[in-house]
Amino acid sequence: MDRKKIIPILGFAGFVTMADNWVVSPILPSIAQNLNVDIASAAIVITAYMLPFGLFQLLYGYLAERFGKRQVITFAISMFTIATAMCAFAVAIPDLAAYRAITGMFAAAIMPISIALIGDVFPVEERQAAIGSFMGISFLGQGLSMAIGGSIAYFLNWRGVFGVYAALAVLSSILLFTIGKNIPSTKNKNSKVVAPYINILKNPSSAIIYALVIFEGLFLIGSFSFLGGFIKQVFEINNFAIGMVMTAFGIMALIAGRKSGKIAAKIGRKKTVVLGLSFACIANIVLVTLGGFLPAVIIAIGLMGFGFMMAHSTFLTLATEFAAKERSYATALVAFFFMTGGGIGTAIGGKIVAASSYGNLFIIYGLGLVMVITCALLVKKAFNTSIQ
16 A cells, blocks of 8 residues: 555544544533533533543553554554544433543544554655654644634534534545545464563663653643633633634644654654753743733744644654564553653643632743753763664
């Protein structure tokens, strides 16, 4: 199969899951109002999605190697479709959180296993560009999701958002069952459940990278998750407008995805990660100092998207080299640590917002990003070592 066709097919599956993944942030105020809870309490819906999303990465790493990466992706997107539709029928926060947890269980397979499959198909010199393009398409879904989701929530309601995304997931399933069935996908009947994870984590270089990914998720997703609530509180605008503002994240993520490979080749992986995390940190500073000025907020959200993609696509490319014959395990660990960190960051962020303010949240998480940047700068070998 022509490699050029693989990225759009996998990218659309990523587009759909990331659109669904991040859509709760801009419509969180609407969900909270409709279900009669405050925004801090409603944020449990985000955490409920992220924690199983992270945890189930570990299972999918094994399943992808055992039964084939393409096969697992196809099964997962089909089940994701059903789970997403269920969210539209929730009547209270507890059952919505439960449906989001189920959605997260199946969405967990799409991104890391797709990246592992790309790692199998594309040679190392083309890999970060391919991963960046895939990630860019996927996170464009996240960005457009905010505009589309916000407009659906404005003209219909938040339930309609999940209905639309379920319909998009149906289309993705059809593509994978038809054209996508020709994507090369190997099986390894001798795959182990736990041992490959232990072997990868035993290496000091990979362990350092995964530690950085945990805190990237904690402070970056922790900041992002509350942007919708922050914008709603400060500017008192509707869901459609919130979605349009937050589209800046997805647009800049798409741009960074296409550029990250070339940038990493020119300045090195460590500097690319540091640059990306620095943009995210600057975004928090802008939100704290100029958060009452809407154009500045849009710029900050764009910086956060650009910075995220620069750093995260580099971490993912590194992970494809940690276990050349079992890439699904290595990329699954990236998603596991990132989303687990993000879930924890969102949970803690909800408590910070409830106890103080959004401004204090952005200050604390901005300082957290400074810590991660400092740690990345102190690392000597992890960014240059391939573990085969």
